[in-house]
Amino acid sequence: MRRYGHAPCRREEEERPDLALRKRGVDPDEIDTVILTHLHWDHCHNNHLFPRAEFIVQKNELLNAVYPLPKFRGMYETFDTGTIPPWARQKTKWRIIDGEQTLCDGIRLLLLPGHTPGLQGVLVDTAEGPRLLASDAVPLYECIEGLGQGIYGISSLCDDLRAFTRTFDRMRELRKEGVEIIAGHDFLTLERFA
Numbered sequence: 001m002r003r004y005g006h007a008p009c010r011r012e013e014e015e016r017p018d019l020a021l022r023k024r025g026v027d028p029d030e031i032d033t034v035i036l037t038h039l040h041w042d043h044c045h046n047n048h049l050f051p052r053a054e055f056i057v058q059k060n061e062l063l064n065a066v067y068p069l070p071k072f073r074g075m076y077e078t079f080d081t082g083t084i085p086p087w088a089r090q091k092t093k094w095r096i097i098d099g100e101q102t103l104c105d106g107i108r109l110l111l112l113p114g115h116t117p118g119l120q121g122v123l124v125d126t127a128e129g130p131r132l133l134a135s136d137a138v139p140l141y142e143c144i145e146g147l148g149q150g151i152y153g154i155s156s157l158c159d160d161l162r163a164f165t166r167t168f169d170r171m172r173e174l175r176k177e178g179v180e181i182i183a184g185h186d187f188l189t190l191e192r193f194a
């Protein structure tokens with residue numbers, strides 16, 4: 001994180017995704033499907049922890065990860081930053097999709113572009129109702145505090161402001177339909193589902 005000027009950050013051992021899953025009784029080796037919402041480094045640096053999984057990504061996102069806007073080269077750790085992008089480091093089994101689709105009963109992938117061109121959210125039917133895992137379309141809950149009033153807290157990490165605005169329009173409608181939106185980077189999400 002220091003390399004790209006982010007605040008220093010530390011991860012406790014038990015926060016490693018594979019260990020966190022094991023704590024919940026899930027063996028990472030048995031995970032057969034991983035949905036990549038987008039390919040910024042902080043969303044795919046742990047792909048190797050799921051050696052048997054097929055990784056689902058939008059075609060548009062994969063293309064953009066190879067040749068993003070200059071501002072976002074660091075976020076993708078593109079080849080020209082002198083490293084190998086995290087999504088390219090492993091023997092990934094890709095399932096490259098192009099557009100929205102129902103993955104299985106109760107899980108639908110929705111296009112939520114703006115933060116990146118090919119960002120996809122995951123709409124999940126749960127016993128408590130539908131929930132949208134919004135990833136970096138909504139990093140913090142404060143971004144959607146005014147959603148109902150049309151006040152959009154759009155992240156400054158924005159590839160396309162018009163697309164991002166349309167994504168917020170859509171999330172506003174989804175919330176009216178009873179969908180609960182889950183923020184991707186908010187500590188409240190971690191606390192709630194810990």
Ligand SMILES: [Zn+2]
Nearest residue numbers: 038040115136
């Ligand atoms: Zn991101």
